[in-house]
Amino acid sequence: MQSTTLIFLLTFMSAAAFYFGRRRSIDIVGGPGHGTALHSLPGYYGYYVAIWCILPALLLLSLWLMVEPRLIVAFVVSSLPEQYQSLTEGELDLLINNIQNLASGDIVSVNVDIALSSSAEMYNAAVVRSRQLLAVLSLGIAGLGAALAWRRIKPDFRARNRVENVVHWVLIAASSIAIFTTVGIVLSVLFEAILFFRKVPITEFLFGVNWSPQTAIRADQVGSSGSFGAVPLFTGTLLITCIAMFVAVPVGLMTAIYLAEYSTARVRGVAKPLLEVLAGIPTVVYGFFAALTVAPWVRHAGESVGLEVASESALAAGLVMGIMIIPLVSSLSDDAINAVPTSMRDGALGLGSTRRETMTKVILPAALPGIVGGILLAFSRAIGETMIVVMAAGLSANLTANPFEAVTTVTVQIVTLLVGDQEFDSAKTLAAFALGLMLFVVTLCLNVLGLGVVRKYREQYE
């Protein structure tokens, strides 16, 4: 039985359980007119029975589906003939893959012999058996849970409190998912990164200046020893990010000042939503624009003044990324400027300073922590930005500070290392996770710092 059908059936069962639970609570006090004799509203008795019907069954279902594939594979492997038992792990994986493909009727990479086809049949049979067992068990548990809960219904049974307790735990579980996500990110990235650092020393990764992540597939291959010095990636990321900040910070900040201080309400009403549109454009669209419009334009402009510009120059990617970040900088600066008490502004104006002087000498110094916090957040956003650089920046790891040359970034390398077929234990793939770890740690530090500064600053004037 398909698991979706099963879930549908369970839902139906719990709906029925709700109905019967509610009915029983009414019947038990002798009809709808005697509702006050019950501890809780009849609906709560219904919910109580329904919860006991579906929750244990769903728990079983998800556990089963998680464990099932491994168990079946182990079962099939253990019953393979002698010659297969001594295979290495990689060969065994391949064999299992072939058995699974054969079982589902896909193309198989080896000649099908009797052992293979019989284990494929066994695999299919095991899957069918397991699903039957699962269906019987989970429906049985659902029925049993509902029946037991149904029997417990009495006029003084505190159904509402029970149901609310379950709701409470569900809410806690939902809010804990944020923590599990963070833990999941840290663990998954850290685990693979540690595997990587076993193959490549961490000092070479952090301080090496050569990046060519090609590992040999065969031992006798030439020129593919692979070197994993990530310094060119860090400098490349930094270069593009700095170009972006050079565009975004002045423009964003001046935009915020102009909109907060000078523009009429009508201009603000038009300009602000337009800038928000800028923030809502998907990054892949920026990347397309950078690669097909801005990069050729930068190249032509450079050539016309006699500069050698690579077609995937850091400048083009940085410029477009800067434009992408403008709304972020301007909205965070706007928040910071607006948080400065009006009395300070009025005081400065009252003493006869011009609006510029009020801004540069009073408001900006007061708002500076907030603005700096915003810039840190923007910086972290620029470092982690992927699509623009994947589409508009280069792949070759050049160690240079020249914005007209092609550089590569951490995110670009993660994408190129992980897109396409890959094996999970090669240094090449694991390197991507090491880069991901660096990216996560750096952006996390910037975020914590930025958010902390912004929050502390906001509290200062509240």
Place this chain on the structure above:
Amino acid sequence: MDAKRTTREIVEGGLARRRRKEYTFRLVGFFATAVGIMFLGVFFASLIAKGSSAFKQTFVQLDIELDPQVIAPDGELDLQYADFDGLVRDSLREQFPDVSGRGDRRQLYRLVSVGAAYQLRALVESDPSVVGTTQTLWVPASADVDMLIKGNIDASIEESLRTLSDQQIGWVTALQENGRIRSEFNNALFGNGDSREPELAGIKGAVMGSFYMLLVTISLSFPIGVAAAIYLEEFAPKNRWSDLIEVNINNLAAVPSIVFGLLGLAVFINWLSLPRSAPLVGGLVLTLLTLPVIIIASRAAIQAVPPSIREAALGLGASKTQVVFHHVLPLAMPGMLTGAIIGMSRALGESAPLLMIGMVAFIVDVPGSFTDPATALPVQIYLWADSPERAFAERTSAAIIVLLGFLLLMNLAAVIMRKRMERKW
């Protein structure tokens, strides 16, 4: 005269300079604002200029003789192996009888898309009685001819620099003079999956992939996000654990999206061995990605509900849970839905994490379920943007226009909902 100037004189002396500075400052601010908006203008103008032509496709009219010898050699329809390509070629040769030589003929055949054969097969399949007749059909022209008709190939440059030879351009002109070429709405763009041939490539597969993904995302992230927001706002005690959750949510909102892709790759694909390239996995990753957005928006919506409502309900004897689910939640719902739509529009535009979980494969079939291999609309844009053909650049722009159209609709819905259902307390 006294050498020492009065304060008034000092102020007046500096006034002109200060006013000048004030003026420049203001001007700089104005230009800064204009830069962003100007970029937006340039961006949309270039997008529309590049992409609008992709909504039209050039078709060539051919008289194709549906030879029963080819389609039904033994009296039985042989759709699988019949040489429909050959029929299209025959009719092209008939059109230009004086073309001879293999090379020239091959050039001639390139005027028409390989899709013509598929069209022919579909025609025969739907109506077997056409076999043996001669049908006059509009079949899609090849991408190069399409580009020529749309004016994207300059016939005046040297022959070796363009994708069409002088001879081919001559044939196209001849066809045009006979009224055998016309432009029509490009149905393939919306009705087909991906293809290596630009004139057959469409976004339907990608749109369906995005649709399934967003379905998974919304059905998980909205309930979970709302539940988390309710807990944090209404139930959570002020302790370390709640603080930790709160800091976590704020940080997760700023974690680069590609890191979520790494998480998806390591956990969902490698550890839980869910299928690669599936909308299900994409939806799960996007759920984690949009959860912080929805939680933050939902919390703001709950905070906007005045405490008097809660107190009134509590005073009438409702339990804490009843207060929340019967009174606070319905009142906060418009704000939460708005947040959900904004979260979904972010999810729709996201592509970096999807690259990590294998949704970049070249997939021709339109996905029909949550576990079929699929791509998403932004990833399709990324894939097409990488293709060197001029015709793909045009289609990329068109796909972007469609994507932005969806985003615009979603945001409009959010704005309208906010306006309609907003309550002032």
